Amino acid sequence: MSAVSARRRFRLAPYLLALPGIVWLAVFFVVPIVMTLSVSLQTGDVERGFQFTWHFANYSDAMGRYHVQFVRSLFYGLTVTGATFVLGYPMAYWIAFHGGRRKSFYLFLLLLPFFVSFVIRTVAWQFILSDNGILLGPLKDLHLLPSNFHVLATSLAVIGGLTYNFLPFMVLPLFVSLERIDPELVEAANDLYASRVRAFLRVVFPLSIPGVFAGVLLTFVPAAADYVSASILGGTRTTMIGNVIQTLYLTNNDYPLASALSFILMAVLIVGVMVYARVLGTERVYEVAGG
Amino acid sequence: MTTTAAQRPVGQPAARERAGPGPRRRGQSRLIARLLGAFTWFMIFYLTAPILVMIAFGFNDTHSRVNLRWQGFTFKWYGKLFDIPDLSQALRNSLLIALFTTIISTVLGTMMGLALGRYRFRGQGATDLLMFANIAAPELVLGASLLTLFISVQFQRGFLTILLAHVMFTIAYVAVTVRARLAGFDRTLEEAAQDLGADPWATFRKVTLPLIFPGILAGALLSFALSIDDFVITNFNSGQTQTFPIWVFGATRVGVPPQVNVMGTLIFLGGVTLAVIQVLAARRRKLD
Numbered sequence: 286m287s288a289v290s291a292r293r294r295f296r297l298a299p300y301l302l303a304l305p306g307i308v309w310l311a312v313f314f315v316v317p318i319v320m321t322l323s324v325s326l327q328t329g330d331v332e333r334g335f336q337f338t339w340h341f342a343n344y345s346d347a348m349g350r351y352h353v354q355f356v357r358s359l360f361y362g363l364t365v366t367g368a369t370f371v372l373g374y375p376m377a378y379w380i381a382f383h384g385g386r387r388k389s390f391y392l393f394l395l396l397l398p399f400f401v402s403f404v405i406r407t408v409a410w411q412f413i414l415s416d417n418g419i420l421l422g423p424l425k426d427l428h429l430l431p432s433n434f435h436v437l438a439t440s441l442a443v444i445g446g447l448t449y450n451f452l453p454f455m456v457l458p459l460f461v462s463l464e465r466i467d468p469e470l471v472e473a474a475n476d477l478y479a480s481r482v483r484a485f486l487r488v489v490f491p492l493s494i495p496g497v498f499a500g501v502l503l504t505f506v507p508a509a510a511d512y513v514s515a516s517i518l519g520g521t522r523t524t525m526i527g528n529v530i531q532t533l534y535l536t537n538n539d540y541p542l543a544s545a546l547s548f549i550l551m552a553v554l555i556v557g558v559m560v561y562a563r564v565l566g567t568e569r570v571y572e573v574a575g576g
Numbered sequence: 577m578t579t580t581a582a583q584r585p586v587g588q589p590a591a592r593e594r595a596g597p598g599p600r601r602r603g604q605s606r607l608i609a610r611l612l613g614a615f616t617w618f619m620i621f622y623l624t625a626p627i628l629v630m631i632a633f634g635f636n637d638t639h640s641r642v643n644l645r646w647q648g649f650t651f652k653w654y655g656k657l658f659d660i661p662d663l664s665q666a667l668r669n670s671l672l673i674a675l676f677t678t679i680i681s682t683v684l685g686t687m688m689g690l691a692l693g694r695y696r697f698r699g700q701g702a703t704d705l706l707m708f709a710n711i712a713a714p715e716l717v718l719g720a721s722l723l724t725l726f727i728s729v730q731f732q733r734g735f736l737t738i739l740l741a742h743v744m745f746t747i748a749y750v751a752v753t754v755r756a757r758l759a760g761f762d763r764t765l766e767e768a769a770q771d772l773g774a775d776p777w778a779t780f781r782k783v784t785l786p787l788i789f790p791g792i793l794a795g796a797l798l799s800f801a802l803s804i805d806d807f808v809i810t811n812f813n814s815g816q817t818q819t820f821p822i823w824v825f826g827a828t829r830v831g832v833p834p835q836v837n838v839m840g841t842l843i844f845l846g847g848v849t850l851a852v853i854q855v856l857a858a859r860r861r862k863l864d
Binding site for chain 1: 604605608609612613615616619620622623624625626627629630633644684685687688690691692694695696697699700703706707709710712713714715716717718720721722723724725727728740741743744747748751801804805807808811812820821824825828832836837840843844847848851855
């Protein structure tokens with residue numbers, strides 16, 4: 286009798302353990318997303334309330350009004366992903382292959398920014414890049430830059446701020462995949478008369494593809510959906526879709542339009558990620574894992 | 577690669593290098609390594625530059641809230657740390673929310689991690705997918721949809737809604753960390769304990785818990801760090817309540833006072849100290 290109940294309890298155990306967390310995620314993550322979908326098809330305003338009317342026009346409305354910011358966000362996201370990749374790969378490579386016993390020390394230095402609030406780091410860049418600040422001020426005094434030169438409120442400032450904030454997210458997965466590569470493989474390639482470039486392109490880079498895949502995902506999605514950098518470092522001509530969604534929700538109280546926009550954003554990012562995984566990711570990942 | 581080797585006719589000058597890369601080539605690769613090393617150090621400087629600026633301007637002898645030009649060294653802001661009541665309140669809110677979030681998420685996340693790492697059950701794939709979606713979804717979407725929920729049920733936004741939101745986006749991180757720790761878990765240890773007469777709870781406390789503790793600790797630290805630093809999700813669900821990042825963000829329009837630099841510096845030092853202690857403790861455990 287007790288053995289039976291013990292076994293039953295055993296079978297129930299995973300459900301009892303997982304249930305509270307699942308319920309929390311269901312109520313505060315799944316339900317809200319379903320509600321967002323529902324609100325995105327409603328009409329009305331704050332005073333008179335919102336009715337569900339299958340109002341698909343919210344979607345065309347949203348894209349009609351905000352496609353510029355939308356495209357800009359995707360463009361910034363792609364640029365930031367490219368920049369972090371170009372800057373991050375050499376770092377990850379050097380730490381993985383030449384870091385020696387101090388590898389974890391370099392990684393620690395790389396992670397230092399995470400101990401400072403994201404907002405404060407962005408504020409610090411605003412300060413560094415300010416029109417007559419510690420960087421541009423001296424250059425202007427030396428007449429190396431025209432006195433009306435500015436970086437803040439330009440795309441460069443926003444992309445720079447995002448690149449700064451997401452660089453560690455690119456370097457870490459790259460490092461993990463590069464560190465796993467046996468240096469003897471590279472030596473073998475050299476012994477077989479592969480040139481250094483060739484050894485890199487044919488041996489090292491293909492083996493690091495899983496890291497590239499993870500790094501691109503970790504960078505692109507949050508960068509495209511960010512609005513802190515654009516708010517602090519940008520101007521009116523660098524508004525991203527995140528800024529629009531935030532304003533629509535918190536200032537205009539236009540919930541249907543805001544919901545439609547965030548749903549489009551989520552859908553585009555998810556579809557993008559899935560296509561990317563199909564075309565570039567999983568097959569290569571499997572190939573690498575299998576070979 | 578085999579084809580490239582075969583394409584090269586045997587006996588060509590390259591054959592001299594058979595014993596390994598020649599001296600010129602080795603010198604060249606050393607140069608490349610040097611350049612890459614210099615580049616990495618430069619990038620590390622780039623990554624730490626804003627932190628140095630933050631720390632330095634906490635010592636700036638400025639006379640107003642505007643803290644833009646260097647006006648001499650002072651310790652006075654450390655004495656006036658809590659002179660801005662709203663800012664102090666925001667910091668207190670952040671610390672309290674991070675603390676409560678850590679407690680709730682660590683308990684619920686550890687349970688989830690145990691369920692996923694130790695058992696096979698129906699719905700496991702769906703639970704995995706739920707967690708993956710939660711981690712992968714942009715913060716903006718998480719925050720905005722949660723706001724939709726609170727508006728629809730007319731729930732007053734404030735401290736409580738921030739806490740609910742923070743637990744929502746940190747549980748999965750704890751679960752993943754704990755599950756990773758369970759990956760190489762030897763189930764026979766638990767069976768041995770039970771054979772020796774330990775009841776399930778005693779088995780858990782005396783055998784399972786100590787083994788997965790590093791995973792739990794890492795998950796707890798991660799959720800504390802994520803919670804105290806969160807801006808986007810909090811901004812959607814905070815109502816009139818302010819947290820530290822929200823206050824700083826609001827202050828960017830009128831000038832960020834030096835107290836923010838000081839608080840940032842102290843949080844930075846606290847975090848780094850904790851991390852170093854944890855690394856050293858882990859190293860000692862490994863040595864033992």
